[in-house]
Amino acid sequence: xxxxxxxxxxxxxxxxxxxxxxxxxxxxxxxxxxxxxxxxxxxxxxxxxxxxxxxxxxxxxxxxxxxxxxxxxxxxxxxxxxxxxxxxxxxxxxxxxxxxxxxxxxxxxxxxxxxxxxxxxxxxxxxxxxxxxxxxxxxxx
Amino acid sequence: xxxxxxxxxxxxxxxxxxxxxxxxxxxxxxxxxxxxxxxxxxxxxxxxxxxxxxxxxxxxxxxxxxxxxxxxxxxxxxxxxxxxxxxxxxxxxxxxxxxxxxxxxxxxxxxxxxxxxxxxxxxxxxxxxxxxxxxxxxxxx
DNA sequence: TATTGTTATACTCTATAACTATA
DNA sequence: TATAGTTATAGAGTATAACAATA
Numbered sequence: 001x002x003x004x005x006x007x008x009x010x011x012x013x014x015x016x017x018x019x020x021x022x023x024x025x026x027x028x029x030x031x032x033x034x035x036x037x038x039x040x041x042x043x044x045x046x047x048x049x050x051x052x053x054x055x056x057x058x059x060x061x062x063x064x065x066x067x068x069x070x071x072x073x074x075x076x077x078x079x080x081x082x083x084x085x086x087x088x089x090x091x092x093x094x095x096x097x098x099x100x101x102x103x104x105x106x107x108x109x110x111x112x113x114x115x116x117x118x119x120x121x122x123x124x125x126x127x128x129x130x131x132x133x134x135x136x137x138x139x140x141x
Numbered sequence: 142x143x144x145x146x147x148x149x150x151x152x153x154x155x156x157x158x159x160x161x162x163x164x165x166x167x168x169x170x171x172x173x174x175x176x177x178x179x180x181x182x183x184x185x186x187x188x189x190x191x192x193x194x195x196x197x198x199x200x201x202x203x204x205x206x207x208x209x210x211x212x213x214x215x216x217x218x219x220x221x222x223x224x225x226x227x228x229x230x231x232x233x234x235x236x237x238x239x240x241x242x243x244x245x246x247x248x249x250x251x252x253x254x255x256x257x258x259x260x261x262x263x264x265x266x267x268x269x270x271x272x273x274x275x276x277x278x279x280x281x282x
Numbered sequence: 283t284a285t286t287g288t289t290a291t292a293c294t295c296t297a298t299a300a301c302t303a304t305a
Numbered sequence: 306t307a308t309a310g311t312t313a314t315a316g317a318g319t320a321t322a323a324c325a326a327t328a
Contacts, residue, residue: 003266005258010252011273012258013164014179018200019280020161023154024294025320035295038155052309064296065309088304088309110150117146117153117282124275125144131272132152134265135202139160141257165317166297176318193286205319208287229286229327289324294317301312 026112032075032101040077040094040102048093050083059139077101087093167253168245173216178250180209181218181235181243189234191224200280218242 024034042057043049049057055065069092072078077098083089094102117125165175182188183198190198196206210233212221218239224230235243258266 001262001267003270005255005266006247008258008266008270009254013254014182014271015273015276016157016161016164017175017179019276020157021200022280023157033294034158038158043156058163061297062310083205106147113150113154114146116279117149119282122143125149126142127268127271128153128275129144129149130188130268132156134261134269135156135160137261138257139163141260174317202320203287
């Protein structure tokens with residue numbers, strides 16, 4: 001079946017908006033927000049990097065990432081090191097506490113989403129799984 | 142292939158967050174936001190309804206919808222009518238201007254997403270299309 | 283007393299513009 | 306001059322709590 005981009009856009013956009021609303025609202029630990037968790041996850045996956053790189057990966061502007069990183073530093077979840085050769089740059093990375101937090105988060109707040117995913121059938125989960133890469137590609141194009 | 146809910150959650154959540162960031166930021170017409178457009182689209186699809194119903198469909202709390210509706214009324218895109226039998230309720234619906242706006246929006250801001258979708262191949266678009274229903278279900282569970 | 287909607291308030295998310303320090 | 310990061314500022318998005326009107 002040939003899918004019309006315009007019709008797909010009409011259906012996809014509101015579905016994404018509503019689902020993210022629900023996911024953002026769902027927080028077991030009220031002290032840490034989804035935006036912060038997402039940045040921590042990217043640091044875990046990709047290793048230490050500059051704030052600018054992290055902002056690019058997270059699809060936000062650098063000043064937005066500055067704020068997220070300040071709050072994460074205050075929580076003790078990330079640390080900074082000077083860049084070895086470029087004095088303008090900084091390298092941020094997860095602390096041990098940050099790693100511990102991410103693990104615990106996967107057993108609480110994260111569990112909520114996992115539980116909902118368990119209510120889907122195998123076919124639906126497989127469809128979602130296949131689509132994650134497409135969603136990422138769309139955000140990067 | 143059996144997909145583990147926990148792993149799927151880990152991949153899906155940040156992908157959704159980042160994609161919605163990009164989509165929200167994309168506005169041809171700076172005067173109308175994605176939140177407003179989403180509410181208008183729901184009114185177009187489902188017809189006139191009470192603010193409470195609309196809030197439930199959009200997955201926001203009633204006070205949030207009150208604000209969205211005020212801004213849309215100021216723009217002239219929605220109108221209110223008293224409920225025929227229940228004096229507490231109000232019925233909100235699209236105006237002609239609201240309908241005209243939604244049409245034009247599909248040819249500007251909306252076009253941006255359609256264009257990105259055109260950069261995908263048929264298989265990827267089909268996967269997305271299949272997944273829209275699953276995303277909706279996840280938001281409603 | 284319960285429900286619908288609104289007002290008041292506050293915090294998160296994010297951006298653009300301007301500034302500082304280093305290259 | 307150009308780049309990386311931060312500070313200043315502002316608006317959008319959303320929630321909870323408290324209130325008014327109607328059922």
